[in-house]
Amino acid sequence: MLEIRPNCEHCNKDLPNTSTEAMICSFECTYCKTCALEVFENVCPSCSGNFIERPIRPSKMIEKYPASIQRLFKPKELEKARINSKTFKNIHPKKR
Ligand SMILES: [Zn+2]
């Protein structure tokens, strides 16, 4: 089950459950679309995997299984992230 983290780990933008801006990697590293696709070029700066749009938990379910309220805000070192993106962005996620 996804935690549904409440914010972008890099820029701290709010990403509530109903946001269509939230992107996650397979480890649920969570970023806004701008950070995931423009800053990190669809390469997760932590695990080098790709991102997909986070699904929205339906309203009935979010009552029973609430979204996380634990904010994780750890801006990435841009120089390192840039090297990581450059290394992996042209390699299909299947082959990373
Ligand atoms: Zn962001």
Ligand SMILES: [Zn+2]
């Ligand atoms: Zn990741």
